[in-house]
Amino acid sequence: EKFWDLVILPTLNDHVSNVSADMGFMVFQESVLRGNRYVKLGFPKGTLDEVIAIPGSKFIENNGGNIYLGNSVIKLLYEDNKISTVELRDGTKLSADIIISAIPSNSLYNILPDELQSHKSFSILPKIEHASIVNIHIWLNTKIMNDQFINIIDSPLQWIFNKSLQDNKYQALDISISDSKNLLQKTTAEIIDLVFSELKDIFPRFNINFVEKYKIIKERKATFRCTPNSKKYRLTNISPVDNLYIAGDWVDTGWPSTMESAALSASNVVNEIESNNKNK
Numbered sequence: 001e002k003f004w005d006l007v008i009l010p011t012l013n014d015h016v017s018n019v020s021a022d023m024g025f026m027v028f029q030e031s032v033l034r035g036n037r038y039v040k041l042g043f044p045k046g047t048l049d050e051v052i053a054i055p056g057s058k059f060i061e062n063n064g065g066n067i068y069l070g071n072s073v074i075k076l077l078y079e080d081n082k083i084s085t086v087e088l089r090d091g092t093k094l095s096a097d098i099i100i101s102a103i104p105s106n107s108l109y110n111i112l113p114d115e116l117q118s119h120k121s122f123s124i125l126p127k128i129e130h131a132s133i134v135n136i137h138i139w140l141n142t143k144i145m146n147d148q149f150i151n152i153i154d155s156p157l158q159w160i161f162n163k164s165l166q167d168n169k170y171q172a173l174d175i176s177i178s179d180s181k182n183l184l185q186k187t188t189a190e191i192i193d194l195v196f197s198e199l200k201d202i203f204p205r206f207n208i209n210f211v212e213k214y215k216i217i218k219e220r221k222a223t224f225r226c227t228p229n230s231k232k233y234r235l236t237n238i239s240p241v242d243n244l245y246i247a248g249d250w251v252d253t254g255w256p257s258t259m260e261s262a263a264l265s266a267s268n269v270v271n272e273i274e275s276n277n278k279n280k
Helices: 002-012 021-033 048-062 105-109 188-202 258-279
Strands: 071-079 081-087 099-101 131-139 148-150 157-164 172-180 211-224 244-246
Touching: 002 172, 071 105, 131 188, 188 211, 188 244, 244 258
Parallel strands: 099 244
Antiparallel strands: 071 081, 131 172, 131 211, 148 157, 157 172
């Protein structure tokens, strides 16, 4: 179990005993068995905002798109088997020939009108289970870790990432805990006490006085669970609504809940839209 969980737990956000065999084998096939030509380990040179969000936003805006920050969608209005209007929190109403949903399954379900929530294609969405991730960010006034990252067997901390390899004095560590349901109900004090205790075992020179600050982030529904029954709840890119397409890691891409699945689903949506436009 320890061997399998080394790969399965961080990629599928679940223990090997809970995941479907096809998703488990798929992960090993893609990450281990296909060889170095197909698998590379990379480290972004900046934050996800710097690497993905900011360049992505610029691309959208430079191509005539608009981005509405801090103003989420609260409702989709439905008429003649089309999404006629997208309503935002501040009351703004938008319309478009094509609507692409790129949000989690539970978020999509919550903004659907009643008649679509009861539709056989969408009524199954609440059955998709989710798993949590807890991330702990710790800033230290001295270095305790020289590796880029480490995995700790038999520790609740699982993975520790060193975000300050070039700094010889200060250190920023990210601790990522997958399938973290046991931590969700714990207080910040309880979690940080656990973390400090584990760090002391892993790095004997660690001292609480090294800690400048810390931040704990709980993602209660970070990913969908790849259980044996999950495949039948994953929708296709094409919805029963004429102008609504669906993207996201949880769509049926053949991949688990990963960034690769999300990117593949987006590519598939673009191909579907282009194909449909050619046939008109």
